Amino acid sequence: MEFVLVVCAVIIASVMYEYRVRKPDQIILRETRSGLSARTGLLYPRHFSLPVSRTAHSFSQTIDASAKGSIEIRIKLAVSVVASMKDLGTLMRVGGWKSDAVARAAKELEMVLLGAAKGFTELHEFEEIASDTLRAHLLQQLSATTHAHGLEIVSLTVASLDPVNPQIAEAMRQREHARILEQAEMLNQQARIAAAKVRLKADEEIATMENALELKRYELKRKQAEQESALAAERIAHETRMKKMQLEVDKEELRLLKEHPELLLLTPQAARLAEASQALKNARTVVSLSPNEAPQGNELLGVFHALVQNALDAYKKKSK
Numbered sequence: 527m528e529f530v531l532v533v534c535a536v537i538i539a540s541v542m543y544e545y546r547v548r549k550p551d552q553i554i555l556r557e558t559r560s561g562l563s564a565r566t567g568l569l570y571p572r573h574f575s576l577p578v579s580r581t582a583h584s585f586s587q588t589i590d591a592s593a594k595g596s597i598e599i600r601i602k603l604a605v606s607v608v609a610s611m612k613d614l615g616t617l618m619r620v621g622g623w624k625s626d627a628v629a630r631a632a633k634e635l636e637m638v639l640l641g642a643a644k645g646f647t648e649l650h651e652f653e654e655i656a657s658d659t660l661r662a663h664l665l666q667q668l669s670a671t672t673h674a675h676g677l678e679i680v681s682l683t684v685a686s687l688d689p690v691n692p693q694i695a696e697a698m699r700q701r702e703h704a705r706i707l708e709q710a711e712m713l714n715q716q717a718r719i720a721a722a723k724v725r726l727k728a729d730e731e732i733a734t735m736e737n738a739l740e741l742k743r744y745e746l747k748r749k750q751a752e753q754e755s756a757l758a759a760e761r762i763a764h765e766t767r768m769k770k771m772q773l774e775v776d777k778e779e780l781r782l783l784k785e786h787p788e789l790l791l792l793t794p795q796a797a798r799l800a801e802a803s804q805a806l807k808n809a810r811t812v813v814s815l816s817p818n819e820a821p822q823g824n825e826l827l828g829v830f831h832a833l834v835q836n837a838l839d840a841y842k843k844k845s846k
Contacts, residue, residue, distance in 0.1 A: 598690035606680035617676025
């Protein structure tokens with residue numbers, strides 16, 4: 527019984543000594559007949575497995591290169607890589623059967639970055655080299671080599687790209703400063719031009735609206751003048767018709783008076799002559815100091831007597 531307990535204790539101690547719990551950020555590698563594979567269980571034997579970190583490995587690299595004209599350039603890169611699950615065998619060949627295989631493979635990747643960066647800068651002028659173009663070239667070169675190292679690129683950033691000579695760097699800064707000022711001035715002038723165009727367009731629209739308003743006013747005045755002219759013409763036509771009617775009435779009265787002279791006694795003119803003659807008759811006792819009043823009264827009496835006589839003569843002729 528004691529022997530069984532001892533054997534069980536030894537087995538439990540061996541298991542506890544040999545097996546480890548897999549962490550979530552680890553890849554547990556094992557060797558099989560077909561190559562390497564990853565364990566998926568929670569426990570793994572430590573002497574028959576290799577734990578590799580799954581977290582990203584970041585490193586920075588400073589590269590001294592040269593552009594056309596032997597202008598020395600200092601490039602600083604920031605790179606992050608992780609182990610490629612599809613190329614675990616390649617990762618072990620490059621980084622070795624070590625827990626830090628990703629870091630060892632990243633060291634090899636630095637040499638690839640160094641060669642790619644120098645090869646790119648030597649073919650271009652310094653003014654032609656930009657961070658974006660260099661990054662695109664490096665990513666294109668690493669797209670094939672990362673699989674050869676068992677790594678995957680998480681990020682690649684060109685932190686800085688400066689000439690080594692301080693005089694050249696100062697000249698580049700001054701040129702960039704001048705370029706920025708020139709662009710700012712161009713933007714200011716373009717803004718002024720745009721504002722002037724807006725003002726000109728507004729003035730044109732205002733002038734067009736004012737012209738349209740003046741045309742409408744002229745059209746209203748013209749219509750008003752036409753209406754006033756039409757009313758004046760209608761008024762003149764009406765007055766002409768009234769005068770013609772009055773003329774016809776006068777002609778008819780003259781015709782009646784010509785045919786019937788006795789009607790002259792019934793006219794208002796005859797009545798006024800009679801009143802005037804009566805007034806003169808009753809005023810015979812009045813002493814007149816003016817020598818012109820007596821002949822005037824005699825003329826009125828003469829006109830009235832002549833009118834009456836003519837009416838009597840015409841009536842007698844008509845009776846005969």
